[in-house]
Amino acid sequence: xxxxxxxxxxxxxxxxxxxxxxxxxxxxxxxxxxxxxxxxxxxxxxxxxxxxxxxxxxxxxxxxxxxxxxxxxxxxxxxxxxxxxxxxxxxxxxxxxxxxxxxxxxxxxxxxxxxxxxxxxxxxxxxxxxxxxxxxxxxxxxxxxxxxxxxxxxxxxxxxxxxxxxxxxxxxxxxxxxxxxxxxxxxxxxxxxxxxxxxxxxxxxxxxxxxxxxxxxxxxxxxxxxxxxxxxxxxxxxxxxxxxxxxxxxxxxxxxxxxxxxxxxxxxxxxxxxxxxxxxxxxxxxxxxxxxxxxxxxxxxxxxxx
Amino acid sequence: xxxxxxxxxxxxxxxxxxxxxxxxxxxxxxxxxxxxxxxxxxxxxxxxxxxxxxxxxxxxxxxxxxxxxxxxxxxxxxxxxxxxxxxxxxxxxxxxxxxxxxxxxxxxxxxxxxxxxxxxxxxxxxxxxxxxxxxxxxxxxxxxxxxxxxxxxxxxxxxxxxxxxxxxxxxxxxxxxxxxxxxxxxxxxxxxxxxxxxxxxxxxxxxxxxxxxxxxxxxxxxxxxxxxxxxxxxxxxxxxxxxxxxxxxxxxxxxxxxxxxxxxxxxxxxxxxxxxx
Numbered sequence: 001x002x003x004x005x006x007x008x009x010x011x012x013x014x015x016x017x018x019x020x021x022x023x024x025x026x027x028x029x030x031x032x033x034x035x036x037x038x039x040x041x042x043x044x045x046x047x048x049x050x051x052x053x054x055x056x057x058x059x060x061x062x063x064x065x066x067x068x069x070x071x072x073x074x075x076x077x078x079x080x081x082x083x084x085x086x087x088x089x090x091x092x093x094x095x096x097x098x099x100x101x102x103x104x105x106x107x108x109x110x111x112x113x114x115x116x117x118x119x120x121x122x123x124x125x126x127x128x129x130x131x132x133x134x135x136x137x138x139x140x141x142x143x144x145x146x147x148x149x150x151x152x153x154x155x156x157x158x159x160x161x162x163x164x165x166x167x168x169x170x171x172x173x174x175x176x177x178x179x180x181x182x183x184x185x186x187x188x189x190x191x192x193x194x195x196x197x198x199x200x201x202x203x204x205x206x207x208x209x210x211x212x213x214x215x216x217x218x219x220x221x222x223x224x225x226x227x228x229x230x231x232x233x234x235x236x237x238x239x240x241x242x243x244x245x246x247x248x249x250x251x252x253x254x255x256x257x258x259x260x261x262x263x264x265x266x267x268x269x270x271x272x273x274x275x276x277x278x279x280x281x282x283x284x285x286x287x288x289x290x291x292x293x294x295x296x297x298x299x300x301x302x303x304x305x306x
Numbered sequence: 307x308x309x310x311x312x313x314x315x316x317x318x319x320x321x322x323x324x325x326x327x328x329x330x331x332x333x334x335x336x337x338x339x340x341x342x343x344x345x346x347x348x349x350x351x352x353x354x355x356x357x358x359x360x361x362x363x364x365x366x367x368x369x370x371x372x373x374x375x376x377x378x379x380x381x382x383x384x385x386x387x388x389x390x391x392x393x394x395x396x397x398x399x400x401x402x403x404x405x406x407x408x409x410x411x412x413x414x415x416x417x418x419x420x421x422x423x424x425x426x427x428x429x430x431x432x433x434x435x436x437x438x439x440x441x442x443x444x445x446x447x448x449x450x451x452x453x454x455x456x457x458x459x460x461x462x463x464x465x466x467x468x469x470x471x472x473x474x475x476x477x478x479x480x481x482x483x484x485x486x487x488x489x490x491x492x493x494x495x496x497x498x499x500x501x502x503x504x505x506x507x508x509x510x511x512x513x514x515x516x517x518x519x520x521x522x523x524x525x526x527x528x529x530x531x532x533x534x535x536x537x538x539x540x541x542x543x544x545x546x547x548x549x550x551x552x553x554x555x556x557x558x559x560x561x562x563x564x565x566x567x568x569x570x571x572x573x574x575x576x577x578x579x580x581x582x583x
Contacts, residue, residue: 016406019487023402026395027418027458034455035421038432045431102324107317113324115570116332121577122562123335124516126534127555130541131334134548140353142337180331184574185581208316223581230581233423240518244538258519261427265434266523277431284428291423 039284045277052271063278074279077248077255080167081283084174084238084256085290089231091175093224096182101212103183104190114187118180125177129244132173136160160246163253170241170254178234182227189223190216225298229291236287257283335559342556346549361549368553372543376529377536384446384532385514388453392461392510393503395454400465401495405477415466421459426519434523444526452524453514461506464579468502469495508569508576515562533558 046063048056067074099117103110120128135142136159144156159169193216201211217224239258242248248255248263257279265276341349342364343357369375403415433452434443442448472495480490496503518534525531531539537558544551566573575582 016487017408020402020406020408023398023406023487023491024414027399027462028414030395030451030455030458031418031421033436034433034452035424035429038429038436039424041432041435042428045435050435099324099327102320105320107321107324113328115566115574116328118570118574118577119332119335119563119566122512122566122573123559124518124534124537126516126518126537126541127559130537130551130555131338135334140350142334145354176331181578181581184578188578188582227581237425239426240534243518243522244541258425258427261431262519262523265431273431273435276427280425280427280431283425287423287425 042277042280045274046281048274050273050277056274059274063275064282067275067278067282073252073255073260076252077257077260078283078286080252080254081236081238081256081258083167084171085232085235088171088174088178088235089228091171092178092182092231093186093227095175095179096184096227097186097212097217097220097224099179099183100186100190101208101216103187105208114184118184120177121181123177125240126244128173128177129241132176133160133245136169161250163251166246166250166253170245173245174235174238174241178231182231185223185227186220189220193219229294229298232294233287233291236283236290335563338552338556338559341549341552344549344552346547349548349552364550364553365557368540368550368557372540372554373528373531373536374540374554374557377531377533380446380530381515381533384450384453385511387446387450388457388514389507389510391450391454392457393507396458396461396506397465397496397499397503398491399458400462400469401491401499403462404466404469404472405490405495415462418459419463422463426456430520430523433520437524443524444530446530449521449524449532452520453517456517456520457510457513460580461510464506464509465499465502469499472498504572505576505579508573509579512562512573512577 047060048058049063050056103113107113134140138144138156138158138161141159143159147153147155157165160166197215197219198211201215206215237258238256239262242254242256242259243262246254248259261276261279261283264270264279265273337354340356341353343360343362344355345361345364348355348357399418403411437443437445437448437452442451476494476498477490480494485493516534517532518538521532521535525535528539537555540554541551544554
């Protein structure tokens, strides 16, 4: 026993393969069984027609060809998702940063503001969706009531019923949920900046806005970039909010890649899992390409500047 | 003197902007809370009035007219089991990746971590087929396993970052004292890393408690549904009955709000853990 312990103590860490495998195995098993294997299965599906109780029928790139060149719904959901995933991160991060900069100016009740603004992050999209269905209600919703009270009754609108406004209405709800998150992260990053720099700016009578643009944003660049990429990844996944509020309607104007895949796979009785798998694989490739390109691009610019 | 006045004006302006944003961020919840205490006919008469009579009786009514008890219980089982599994398996993997030097260490880390970017649709069809095939479809166990796999990347990423910063001397000393590999993990990394593990536990708890897509696809029986599905069901049943629906939503929100009132800092820290370095 003692010998075994002494032996172990003398063994360098490089050789403890048994322990390494034992520690890694559970997590790796979960990864292999419920992430890697399903992805492989989906890729396999995408080259076949998969129907219950019938042998899989190989169709080569048939599904892909149809998705890419003959499916207007796919194109529409792709465009919607890309609009969402580019506009929303910029809105979220900008607003979050502005709010954080406000709180950073040492206002009274900053703690209260921070806690209140963060609260939507914790609430499920299902509750948020129903709540905002009421807020957008034509007859008695908050938005139209406010417009009417301000004498702008003519602008009152069926926000979720009009294909031109529905997507933007949803993006606003999404921003409402996530701005608090970005505010907290930016605030934490702001607080970790060296105090002397900020104080020097204050001594130079640097205004609030000038300080933000010339000092704080450049110093926070890494945080902002990773927030943008994280937000982009998050928006590419969006499903719940759309499903509760519009189910992709009206006229496909809020369809996203996730909702369209879900519809084709589980909602419509097409009884074919091959076609939706092709959509899934395409959105997967798209996300990977975008994330790689985005991080490469942003890192490239960073390298040029320093 | 004028400078002070300008400063005062600026601050007042800033404060009012912030107050406006607060109304925007928290107002909907206040509205929901007020509506949950009013009947639908009162709401129809004036959606924005304060309640004249507090209809507390709507809460037990909503609870007993629906299956909320079951939904809460199901969500609790699924969340607790998933978070427990995630904390143990995630901490073990993170400890291993942070403490042991071996070939492919970074490759394994990158592989697990890169799963963060996956859109859910790439796994969901395969998972559905797999669970149907092995009889885990429409079971809580199946859903728990899927949730653990879903949250594992972020958990390992956060914990690895934290464990890596623990001083190596601690581990060298333990090894010289004859601690086994497991003892080192269990008696050093876990106790010291407990704050980080608690942070990931909170993060995972909130995500899993609110998760909707996988639950929709993988559960069919009403008595197996988790809370978000239950709310959706409740919404379908009471679509015209705004007052009752508000009460139902409020029941679902209250536990989170209560937890938030007591643990706001810890919850904020947990939710932002992946993004704050």
